[in-house]
Amino acid sequence: MWILPTRSRPQNLQRAIENYPDAPITVVFTEGDPLEEEYGKLKIPTDWDVFLAAKDSTVPSLMNQVYMAHKKEPCYGFIGDDVIPPEGEWWKELDEAAGDWFVAYPTDSIWGNRGCPHFCIGGELVRHMDFFAARWFNHNFIDQVWWVLALIGDLGRHVDIPFRHLHPLDSSAPMDSIHALGQSQMEKDKELFDLWRNTGQPDFAIKNIKDAMRCSLR
Numbered sequence: 619m620w621i622l623p624t625r626s627r628p629q630n631l632q633r634a635i636e637n638y639p640d641a642p643i644t645v646v647f648t649e650g651d652p653l654e655e656e657y658g659k660l661k662i663p664t665d666w667d668v669f670l671a672a673k674d675s676t677v678p679s680l681m682n683q684v685y686m687a688h689k690k691e692p693c694y695g696f697i698g699d700d701v702i703p704p705e706g707e708w709w710k711e712l713d714e715a716a717g718d719w720f721v722a723y724p725t726d727s728i729w730g731n732r733g734c735p736h737f738c739i740g741g742e743l744v745r746h747m748d749f750f751a752a753r754w755f756n757h758n759f760i761d762q763v764w765w766v767l768a769l770i771g772d773l774g775r776h777v778d779i780p781f782r783h784l785h786p787l788d789s790s791a792p793m794d795s796i797h798a799l800g801q802s803q804m805e806k807d808k809e810l811f812d813l814w815r816n817t818g819q820p821d822f823a824i825k826n827i828k829d830a831m832r833c834s835l836r
Contacts, residue, residue, distance in 0.1 A: 619644050620695035620709055620738075621669070621684050621750075623677060626795055628656040630699035637702055639663040641709050644688075646680050649673040678751035678760055685750035693717075694750050695738040696761075700791060702782040709738075715775040718742040719831050721768040724779040728788050731776045734768065735761045735783065743773070746830050747823070754814070757800045758807040766815060771824040 623646040624631045631645065644667040647657060662668060669687070671680035685694060693716045695709060708724070715722035716738040723734030744750055751760040768774030784791040791797075814820070 619667075619684075619688060619691050619693075620697055621646050621681065622697050622699060623648075623671075623680055624657075624699040625651055626653050627699050628653055628660060631657065632660055633702070634697075634699055635660065635663060638708075640665070640707070643667070643697075644669050644684060646671055646684060648675055648680060676755075677757050678749075678753055678755050681751035681760070682749055682753060685744065689745065690741075692741045693738055694741065694744050695736075696750075697736050697781075698783075700784045701736055702784070704780055708779045711777050711779060712738040715777050716740045717775075718834070719827070720773050720775045721764050722775045722777055723765075723768075724777055724781045726781050727783045727790075728785060729783075731778075733761065734765050734774075736781055737761060737764055739764060742830075742834065743827065746827060752814070754810050755807045756803040758804055759811040762811055763814070766820050767823060767827070770820055771827060773827070 620642055621644045622634060625648050634643075642665070643663075645662065646669045647654070648671045650673040651657065669684050671683050675683065681696065693713050695712060697703070703724070712722045712724065718740040719742050720740050721734060721743070722738040723731070724736060725731050726733060726735055729735060739750070752763045765774075786793045786797050
């Protein structure tokens with residue numbers, strides 16, 4: 619499954635509907651969204667699922683709410699509502715690359731292949747970690763946890779599919795309320811990420827992942 623969280627950006631969701639209506643998307647709305655009425659006017663593709671996250675959910679929280687409701691998926695993909703993938707069945711290539719235990723990621727128009735802001739994680743790996751997004755963050759660095767684990771554990775699988783990422787970082791999108799919220803939480807989230815990274819937790823996680831992978835092959 620691929621989740622697409624969207625909040626206060628109905629125009630972005632409309633763009634997603636127009637660009638990849640055949641993808642296996644679960645749209646994640648948040649209860650109490652101020653633009654709920656505008657979202658209600660959109661024609662969601664019949665093959666897409668819809669999930670309503672609890673009011674005031676953070677990004678990690680809503681991602682994990684979806685995961686907890688769907689704990690047996692073969693893989694879990696994340697795509698932001700500020701992304702335009704290429705034509706074609708891009709999700710199939712990323713799903714295949716993720717397999718059971720890997721972190722698959724496309725080529726991002728901002729970060730290239732040096733990060734994974736949009737990713738697909740093997741289902742066994744997500745279930746082993748028991749989260750789709752690290753719960754201790756407010757908004758940022760979700761992808762960086764998977765990126766670090768991919769690098770040090772040789773779990774990363776780059777798929778050269780170009781994702782156009784419309785973001786204020788490269789002036790391809792305006793600074794809206796959601797981007798501004800993320801920026802306001804950046805410093806605190808960075809502190810939490812540095813604490814996780816610098817206290818040996820990634821190495822500990824990788825050791826457990828590798829042990830679990832070996833057991834799964836027996």
